[in-house]
Amino acid sequence: MAELGFIGLGIMGKPMAGHLVAAGHTVHVYDVRPEPVKELSTRGARPCRSCKEVGQKSNIIFIMVPDTPDVEAVLFGPDGLAEGLRSGSIVVDMSSISPIATKEFAKKLTAMGVKMLDAPVSGGQVGAENATLSIMVGGPVEVFNEVKPYFERMGKNIVHIGGHGDGQTCKVANQIVVALTIEAVAEALLFASKAGADPVKVRAALLGGFAQSRILELHGERMIHRKFDPGFRIRLHQKDLNLALQAARSLGLSLPNTATAQELFNAVAAQGSSDLDHSAMVLALEKLANHTIKG
Amino acid sequence: MAELGFIGLGIMGKPMAGHLVAAGHTVHVYDVRPEPVKELSTRGARPCRSCKEVGQKSNIIFIMVPDTPDVEAVLFGPDGLAEGLRSGSIVVDMSSISPIATKEFAKKLTAMGVKMLDAPVSGGQVGAENATLSIMVGGPVEVFNEVKPYFERMGKNIVHIGGHGDGQTCKVANQIVVALTIEAVAEALLFASKAGADPVKVRAALLGGFAQSRILELHGERMIHRKFDPGFRIRLHQKDLNLALQAARSLGLSLPNTATAQELFNAVAAQGSSDLDHSAMVLALEKLANHTIKG
Numbered sequence: 313m314a315e316l317g318f319i320g321l322g323i324m325g326k327p328m329a330g331h332l333v334a335a336g337h338t339v340h341v342y343d344v345r346p347e348p349v350k351e352l353s354t355r356g357a358r359p360c361r362s363c364k365e366v367g368q369k370s371n372i373i374f375i376m377v378p379d380t381p382d383v384e385a386v387l388f389g390p391d392g393l394a395e396g397l398r399s400g401s402i403v404v405d406m407s408s409i410s411p412i413a414t415k416e417f418a419k420k421l422t423a424m425g426v427k428m429l430d431a432p433v434s435g436g437q438v439g440a441e442n443a444t445l446s447i448m449v450g451g452p453v454e455v456f457n458e459v460k461p462y463f464e465r466m467g468k469n470i471v472h473i474g475g476h477g478d479g480q481t482c483k484v485a486n487q488i489v490v491a492l493t494i495e496a497v498a499e500a501l502l503f504a505s506k507a508g509a510d511p512v513k514v515r516a517a518l519l520g521g522f523a524q525s526r527i528l529e530l531h532g533e534r535m536i537h538r539k540f541d542p543g544f545r546i547r548l549h550q551k552d553l554n555l556a557l558q559a560a561r562s563l564g565l566s567l568p569n570t571a572t573a574q575e576l577f578n579a580v581a582a583q584g585s586s587d588l589d590h591s592a593m594v595l596a597l598e599k600l601a602n603h604t605i606k607g
Numbered sequence: 608m609a610e611l612g613f614i615g616l617g618i619m620g621k622p623m624a625g626h627l628v629a630a631g632h633t634v635h636v637y638d639v640r641p642e643p644v645k646e647l648s649t650r651g652a653r654p655c656r657s658c659k660e661v662g663q664k665s666n667i668i669f670i671m672v673p674d675t676p677d678v679e680a681v682l683f684g685p686d687g688l689a690e691g692l693r694s695g696s697i698v699v700d701m702s703s704i705s706p707i708a709t710k711e712f713a714k715k716l717t718a719m720g721v722k723m724l725d726a727p728v729s730g731g732q733v734g735a736e737n738a739t740l741s742i743m744v745g746g747p748v749e750v751f752n753e754v755k756p757y758f759e760r761m762g763k764n765i766v767h768i769g770g771h772g773d774g775q776t777c778k779v780a781n782q783i784v785v786a787l788t789i790e791a792v793a794e795a796l797l798f799a800s801k802a803g804a805d806p807v808k809v810r811a812a813l814l815g816g817f818a819q820s821r822i823l824e825l826h827g828e829r830m831i832h833r834k835f836d837p838g839f840r841i842r843l844h845q846k847d848l849n850l851a852l853q854a855a856r857s858l859g860l861s862l863p864n865t866a867t868a869q870e871l872f873n874a875v876a877a878q879g880s881s882d883l884d885h886s887a888m889v890l891a892l893e894k895l896a897n898h899t900i901k902g
Contacts, residue, residue: 411802472808482799503855513769570794
């Protein structure tokens with residue numbers, strides 16, 4: 313049976329690692345903060361004092377940290393995984409980070425005889441806690457098949473997209489669609505409200521036709537009923553759109569509405585509201601219009 | 608039984624009027640071109656030589672013409688409806704036009720003792736031919752109830768939104784959501800393709816999560832399989848976004864992504880492709896990126 317490792321025990325990583333522990337696996341855990349390491353240890357996880365130590369003791373290591381530089385530090389920083397990893401081990405990065413950096417990391421690990429998957433998730437804290445995450449995976453299919461039983465402890469909709477970085481690319485594409493559809497619904501409902509129509513009836517009518525989307529359904533309702541408790545926080549979506557816009561620049565690609573959506577998130581953040589749900593993007597448009605959607 | 612009138616017998620109006628004729632109603636018809644008037648007459652419609660004559664002979668008159676100035680000409684131009692309309696008659700404008708102009712037209716007709724509904728549709732030529740149109744209605748609810756049996760000959764999803772103009776406002780909101788969701792899907796699939804991921808797998812993965820929409824499903828597939836036969840033509844969506852942007856300016860409202868979507872439609876039109884399906888908006892982004900989505 314594989315010796316597992318899990319690095320990064322935040323609001324996502326802690327419940328995800330917890331599912332692996334609860335399933336009876338040996339899981340070597342590390343986080344920069346001692347508390348979650350301690351907590352998981354009382355439930356049977358094996359505490360480690362560095363990423364290096366996790367690498368020495370495990371042969372499938374999951375990473376769940378905030379951003380690209382954090383993954384780089386976990387892998388290649390002082391006392392990092394690379395110092396401890398054994399040839400033949402598998403590194404599974406479940407963080408949402410740059411697809412371009414991911415391809416570079418995979419190349420360096422491959423040169424060391426280490427296999428890698430990128431496996432970002434969507435579904436948020438609730439999905440992590442209920443083991444219902446969607447998992448988008450890039451990397452060799454035989455490595456995917458080897459890790460799949462562990463993914464199934466953490467998620468439901470588990471899809472192999474393609475080679476190294478393609479999981480991250482898919483996640484970025486997902487976040488582009490979500491942000492821009494929120495923006496679409498915000499412009500439409502604000503237009504309707506400002507023109508004097510009832511946004512409740514407009515939303516209901518639009519849901520019956522070609523404009524239907526889960527975002528019109530759920531976030532349209534949030535905008536009408538002013539329910540901006542997170543959900544998915546604006547500051548996290550800002551991070552994801554930053555990945556999109558940076559990659560677009562590197563790839564030679566123009567994403568005009570992604571750029572505007574990011575600026576609207578920035579405007580809401582400028583009001584000190586970056587911890588609101590991403591549907592609160594509508595607040596920036598409302599400020600520009602000097603009008604609030606009335607349900 | 609009501610004497611019906613129908614003005615505007617184009618690719619939408621002709622089948623819509625045809626359903627009323629086929630249901631056994633007396634329908635007085637007029638179009639600026641003689642051919643469809645002749646054709647419907649052979650099926651039992653009563654031909655008229657002017658809008659005025661339709662107004663004189665009917666008490667519920669449907670209008671289905673391209674744009675705001677056309678409706679104004681039908682109503683208030685020389686030999687227009689206003690010269691023939693009887694007090695107590697009902698004018699039902701099913702064209703997609705300016706919500707602001709609609710409110711003015713309703714005011715003028717009301718002053719003449721004539722009732723009005725705005726009742727724009729979505730569903731296109733196929734919806735008109737199969738009597739499956741969505742109909743979004745503005746105007747007094749008792750007038751809506753009086754006309755509803757006739758709407759049911761032409762459509763399926765028939766919703767009373769609110770007062771005069773609110774049907775048009777709802778239609779504009781619908782077209783904003785549709786255009787901006789097409790744009791969202793285009794940016795995301797182009798990003799995925801340019802980053803080297805398979806857009807077929809990315810689309811499939813996204814359909815299983817929060818990014819789901821009918822547009823991702825149908826137009827995402829069109830973009831991947833390069834099927835840009837209309838469907839709904841770019842030049843018609845340009846007209847609808849023009850209504851959105853003009854109304855936004857009048858209302859004091861900023862619609863940044865609607866403006867960009869219109870510019871992208873303009874760019875595709877500049878290539879002589881304004882008769883392609885609106886999903887062909889992706890062609891403008893592909894040109895900017897010097898890259899074509901590969902499925």
